Amino acid sequence: MTNERQASAPTKVRYGVIGVGNMGSSHVDTIRSGRIAGAEVTAICDGVAGKREWAKERWPDIAVFEDSASMLASGLVDAVLVACPHYDHPPEAIQAFAKGMHVLIEKPAGVYVKQVREMNEAAKASGKKFGIMYNQRMNPLYRKLRELIATGELGEIRRTNWIITNWYRSQAYYDSGTWRATWAGEGGGVLINQCPHQLDLWPWTIGMMPSRIRAFCQEGKHRNIEVENDVTAYAEYPNGATGVFITSTADAPGTNRFEVTGDRGKIVIEDGRMTFWRLRESESEFNAHNTVPFGRPEAWKIEIPLDGPNPEHAGIIQNFTNAILHGDELEAPGEEGILGLSISNAIHLSSWIDGWVDLPLDEELHLAELNKRIASSKYRQDSSDAPAAKPVDMSRTF
Structure with a gap:
């Protein structure tokens, strides 16, 4: 029985990369360079048509999808590396956990603590590996x-x-x-x-x-x-x-x-x-x-x-790969992304309300203040740019 389990154990992690901007494309190249033992990129997705065309030319052997849902349903990936705009990190991770994927997210974990807490809960419920690209x-x-x-x-x-x-x-x-x-x-x-x-x-x-x-x-x-x-x-x-x-x-x-x-x-x-x-x-x-x-x-x-040496991003990807394949302890568990973000949110909130902010953070107050700024933001989404955030439902993040 032991030999059967060993024979069926995966020898490579098939990564799907969500978002191929500066960091996403860099991670694809890092894995494809052969520096990450036991890893390969089998699929990428990006909502911008120009980026998809560019990806097809640069990596003709990698499957390219318009959206992450299609990529996750393809059967081509075991883990996702989330490198899309900040607001989308938690929803993309939550969707991937629901499909039984391991998840490695780029920093920051998200924009506000409430959405990151929900992502952490989804990670725990899934039982899958969860890491964050804290390469430092x-x-x-x-x-x-x-x-x-x-x-x-x-x-x-x-x-x-x-x-x-x-x-x-x-x-x-x-x-x-x-x-x-x-x-x-x-x-x-x-x-x-x-x-x-x-x-x-x-x-x-x-x-x-x-x-x-x-x-x-x-x-x-x-x-x-x-x-x-x-x-x-x-x-x-x-x-x-x-x-x-x-x-x-x-x-x-x-x-x-x-x-x-x-x-x-x-x-x-x-x-x-x-x-x-x-x-x-x-x-x-x-x-x-x-x-x-x-x-x-x-x-x-x-x-x-x-x-x-300082292996930076490659070191985090290798460690995450080893955690999936061999059970290594994660250097940067994804759940810990909420800690630095809590400090960031607290700094914002303190400045916004012109006063002291206690930790743990008042997540609802922070989100209410953030929503005010989102509502008055000059940025509006267009078809060739990153997606804009909409004011967030206070009772349910996603």
Whole structure:
């Protein structure tokens, strides 16, 4: 019986890619390059006719469909990689789970927490593998930071500061698609488009979520857009720690500096390097016995060596493939996409209502405020562009 099961076990995952824009087409090429053991792309779908024609010419051996329902019903795929516009990530995933597919979604998990929660529930009910393309979790810098914090090297976390302003985007970038930087077309600006990786890594590395957030979002700062492109957020944590998150798409040159301070020192990630100022004894211990008015703990500056390459997207796809074929643990479970999105939604909501926002998030209030912005958005769907969002039914997302 064991030999029969082994003989019938699949040796390859047949992927269907939903959406062949920049990221979708890149994932198709990555899998077709042979870099992903046990994976092949057998089908793609896209609602834009021009993209389908382009795909047929580029990959003549891949089946091309107009919509995902037809692709899922074809019998050609075992798993889907969802790379369509943000608003469509949850409904596409839910549909795929209902058809017995494994699902790997691009970031962000969705635009608002309520729809992502429904996607997570569908994933759990299906029993299928569910992953998210958080490729920065493969970066040795952030993996090492997570390890050092988890093993207690930094002690209790006291403060985090992330300045991530090297997302420079010109007006020409925003003008390249009518859906870009609109509430109806994209669901937000720098928080929903550029920063999902950092908003994931922030709680993933330090091992905790904020308890409340106060934020200020400037919309259309130095750019003719309707969504936020300059953000300053302040977070508080259950243990008393605080955090600041600053991002912008108009700073030139920009900065990417993540600083985490704990009871036993400080770690800084910047310019591809990790520096650890390690205290000889914890600050708490030093403070308890120190009698010198201007005394301070002895600190050792250590350049932390990093092991291995950063496989990025290919690493996530390989891990997801291995999870299906061999039962490997997922590096980026799809259910965790709700965490970074909760922070993003909380930052938006805090700015919109001009006040503090507690976590867990008031999902209904956030959705009501988002719907106001969707209703007044300048973006309207046309046949050659991404689909526009409509105001969402508050009682039922899909």
